[in-house]
Amino acid sequence: MTVQTTPPKPKSKFLRREAIEGYLFILPWLIGFVIFRFGPMVYSMFLSLTDYAARGAPKFVGLENYIYMFTKDPRFLDSLRSTFQYVVGFLPLNIIIGLAIAMLMNQKVRGMTTFRAVYYLPAVISGVAVAILWQFVFHKQWGILNAILSLFGVKSIGWLVDPKWVMVAFVIMSIWGVGGSMIIYLAGLQSIPTELYEAAAIDGANRFRQFRSVTIPMLTPTIFFVLITGLIAAFQIFENAYIMTGGGPNYATYFFGLNIYFTAFKTLNFAYASALAWILFAIIVALTIMVFGTSRRWVFYAGGGDDA
Amino acid sequence: MTTKTQPAATPAATTTTDLPFNRRHFFQMLVTYGLLFSGAALLMVPFYWMISTSLKTLPEVQTWPIVWVPATPVWQNYPAVFQKTPFARYLLNSMVIATGGIIGTLVGSSLAGFGFARLRFPGRNFLFFLCLTTMMLPAWVVIVPHFMMFSAVGWIDTYLPFIVPAFFGNAYHIFLFRQSFMGIPRELEDAARIDGCNTFRIFAQIFLPLSKPVIATVSIFSFYYYWNDLVYPLVYLQSQLKFPVSLGLRMFQTANSGVVDMPKMMAASLMALLPCVVLFFVAQRLFIQGVVITGVEK
Numbered sequence: 001m002t003v004q005t006t007p008p009k010p011k012s013k014f015l016r017r018e019a020i021e022g023y024l025f026i027l028p029w030l031i032g033f034v035i036f037r038f039g040p041m042v043y044s045m046f047l048s049l050t051d052y053a054a055r056g057a058p059k060f061v062g063l064e065n066y067i068y069m070f071t072k073d074p075r076f077l078d079s080l081r082s083t084f085q086y087v088v089g090f091l092p093l094n095i096i097i098g099l100a101i102a103m104l105m106n107q108k109v110r111g112m113t114t115f116r117a118v119y120y121l122p123a124v125i126s127g128v129a130v131a132i133l134w135q136f137v138f139h140k141q142w143g144i145l146n147a148i149l150s151l152f153g154v155k156s157i158g159w160l161v162d163p164k165w166v167m168v169a170f171v172i173m174s175i176w177g178v179g180g181s182m183i184i185y186l187a188g189l190q191s192i193p194t195e196l197y198e199a200a201a202i203d204g205a206n207r208f209r210q211f212r213s214v215t216i217p218m219l220t221p222t223i224f225f226v227l228i229t230g231l232i233a234a235f236q237i238f239e240n241a242y243i244m245t246g247g248g249p250n251y252a253t254y255f256f257g258l259n260i261y262f263t264a265f266k267t268l269n270f271a272y273a274s275a276l277a278w279i280l281f282a283i284i285v286a287l288t289i290m291v292f293g294t295s296r297r298w299v300f301y302a303g304g305g306d307d308a
Numbered sequence: 309m310t311t312k313t314q315p316a317a318t319p320a321a322t323t324t325t326d327l328p329f330n331r332r333h334f335f336q337m338l339v340t341y342g343l344l345f346s347g348a349a350l351l352m353v354p355f356y357w358m359i360s361t362s363l364k365t366l367p368e369v370q371t372w373p374i375v376w377v378p379a380t381p382v383w384q385n386y387p388a389v390f391q392k393t394p395f396a397r398y399l400l401n402s403m404v405i406a407t408g409g410i411i412g413t414l415v416g417s418s419l420a421g422f423g424f425a426r427l428r429f430p431g432r433n434f435l436f437f438l439c440l441t442t443m444m445l446p447a448w449v450v451i452v453p454h455f456m457m458f459s460a461v462g463w464i465d466t467y468l469p470f471i472v473p474a475f476f477g478n479a480y481h482i483f484l485f486r487q488s489f490m491g492i493p494r495e496l497e498d499a500a501r502i503d504g505c506n507t508f509r510i511f512a513q514i515f516l517p518l519s520k521p522v523i524a525t526v527s528i529f530s531f532y533y534y535w536n537d538l539v540y541p542l543v544y545l546q547s548q549l550k551f552p553v554s555l556g557l558r559m560f561q562t563a564n565s566g567v568v569d570m571p572k573m574m575a576a577s578l579m580a581l582l583p584c585v586v587l588f589f590v591a592q593r594l595f596i597q598g599v600v601i602t603g604v605e606k
Contacts (some may be wrong), residue, residue: 018427021507025423026435028416032476037442047452067340101347104340118348124595125584127536128557129577133358136570144357147374150379176351183596236446239538243558260448265543270452277448284446 002125048275054268065275076276078251079259082167083280086255087234089171095223098181103215105182106189108109116186123180134173135160138244163252168207170253173240181226188222189215220299228291235284256280346506362386362574369570385481385575395576397512398556405552406468406534412474413481413530414523420477421485426497434442439546443469447539455543465546470534481526520574525594531585 023030048065069076101119107111135147138159146156155213159169187254192215192308200210241247247254248260256276361369363381389395423429424436458469492515497522500510534552541555548559560576588595 015428018507019429019472022423022427022429022432025427025511026420028475029439029477030435031480032416032473033442036454037445037450037478038472040450040457041445043453044449065334101344104344107337107340109337109340109344115344115348116596117589118351120592120596121588122351124532124588125536125581126532128538128554128561129580132557132561132573132577133354136361136574137354139355141372142370142374142570144353144374147372148353150373162400165374176354179351187596195450232444232446236448243537243561257448260451260541261539264452264455270456274449274452276453277446280396281446281449284444288444300415 044274044277047271048278050271051052052269052271054270058271061271065272066279069272069275069279075251075254076279078254079256079276082251082253083235085167085172086174086237086253087231089167090174090234091227091230093171093175094178095226098178098226098237099117099185099219099223101182102180102185102189116183120179120183123127123177124181126177127239128243131240134176134240135244138169138173161249161281163249166245166249166252170237170240174234179261181230185219185222188219192218198200217300221301224291224295224299228288231287231291232284235280314323317578349469358574358578360571362578364571364573366569366571382571385571386579389572389576389579392572393560393576394423394549395553395556395579399579400555401550402535402552405467406531408467408471409474409534410527412471412476412528414526415494417481417526418485418519418523419511420482422489422515424482425486426515427507439479439482451539451543458544464544465550466544467545467550470540474492474530478530481529482581484522484526485519492518496532519595521597525597526589528587528591528594531587534579535584 047058049060049062049063051061056101056207105115105119109115137143140146140158140161143159144155145159147228150156159165196214196218197210202212205213236257237255238261241253241255241258242261245253247258260273260276260280263269263276319604355556360376360378362385363383364378365382366373367376368375379395424432424439454469455464458464463469463472496514496518497510500514505513537552538554538558541552542558545551545555548556553560557576557580560573
């Protein structure tokens with residue numbers, strides 16, 4: 001049926017019609033892109049160069065917002081520090097623990113589906129309810145975490161009220177959702193052809209060597225994916241901090257998201273909030289490009305490489 | 309047929325059972341199960357804490373050492389949530405927002421996904437790339453212009469800012485639809501075309517019915533998104549009776565900040581989570597598929 005080569009079509013007319021239909025199908029997205037993405041991006045860039053507090057007309061002030069941010073604003077430094085602390089604490093743990101659990105589960109474990117569900121559940125639920133729950137888990141006097149730790153003789157820790165511990169608390173809470181990266185690793189592990197392990201075993205590679213020379217290289221695209229998505233998400237942390245600490249104690253969890261939200265919708269400084277948002281965006285883009293840049297050196301594509 | 313597969317299966321089965329008892333393997337599996345069980349137990353602790361707290365009296369919550377199991381479960385905490393707050397209303401509001409949002413997302417994302425997957429037009433790759441890059445754009449960059457825009461058209465304190473943008477599609481869901489549509493054989497499309505179907509009918513009557521898994525996946529992901537979202541309700545809604553569950557819980561939390569009525573707050577939180585947990589167990593497979601598609605593609 002399809003063996004014969006397709007006869008020459010009335011090419012130009014058919015293609016033009018297909019092109020028009022193509023544009024029609026993506027038109028809603030394209031309109032949405034202009035109205036809800038591109039337009040607002042340009043406008044917020046403009047706002048960031050003005051003095052505008054939700055009233056009157058924006059007054060152009062050039063780079064003044066940015067200059068103030070980098071030279072005088074202590075809250076900006078709080079955001080920068082807390083956000084980076086969180087990202088640096090969370091990302092490596094998410095990558096390593098997620099992989100470790102996935103490896104454990106990949107050993108043809110009985111009841112794997114049940115385990116998988118139990119580990120994955122905390123990753124899919126989120127929001128205010130979860131934040132309220134964790135707030136009470138971390139409660140200094142009556143929380144279950146300190147109760148468990150006291151069984152091992154640990155004195156009660158002010159998880160959410162002590163600036164020294166609050167970031168640890170946020171990282172612990174985020175690692176609760178490690179099932180998200182685990183599930184991706186598990187899929188990655190299962191897509192590694194078993195022949196590779198057999199070949200490695202014949203060559204005399206022990207388990208550790210197999211892990212280092214087969215598993216890790218084959219898994220680098222997955223690690224890369226977990227790293228990039230984790231990075232983009234972690235920089236935008238908001239809800240948990242908004243509910244559990246409100247940015248405290250003493251601005252120790254005054255993440256970028258909180259700073260932008262409070263600046264825009266509590267102090268109504270729309271212009272400065274836009275400037276903050278652009279710096280956040282710039283940081284995310286710069287780090288993403290950096291990771292992409294290094295990926296050539298460590299991400300291994302089995303198909304011989306994607307020239308994307 | 310059945311007789312032929314039988315002998316092939318038996319030797320494979322015997323080789324595995326005939327293996328001598330492997331002590332190293334046994335210990336390895338013991339450690340594996342030990343680790344997996346303790347990890348699972350740790351992950352379940354917060355859930356246990358939530359349930360047990362929701363059934364306690366206030367004095368039981370405020371004691372040290374903590375009460376692990378409430379003496380007599382106070383079921384009354386659950387109905388009390390509905391008496392103390394318009395919780396039923398919050399649940400209903402969340403349902404309305406989620407339903408509108410899901411319908412919008414399905415329409416907008418499937419259309420664009422089809423265009424990107426099956427129709428050739430100049431600039432397609434570039435536009436699809438553009439679409440994917442919007443996933444990187446933090447909502448924070450556009451939140452102020454969005455607020456100003458929706459204020460200008462008088463949509464503040466309505467559900468329109470949640471539902472209307474959904475109809476323009478969402479990059480991640482466009483991507484999922486595109487992946488699914490690309491897997492549908494071209495022959496089906498060609499056959500329908502020969503039968504005189506136009507492109508829209510091919511999309512609506514052939515591609516969509518064949519894409520039930522991705523429709524379900526997108527619906528579930530969107531449900532979670534709208535159900536849990538806090539930022540946009542915080543920015544767009546003002547009257548308490550319009551609040552979704554997320555904002556309602558927040559109200560409950562701030563109203564109780566002085567006296568901390570933990571049992572009722574945990575009861576409320578648990579009820580807010582319940583739809584998500586149930587949905588997770590019902591649709592676990594779709595969830596995992598949805599995540600895996602994205603992970604493997606990149």
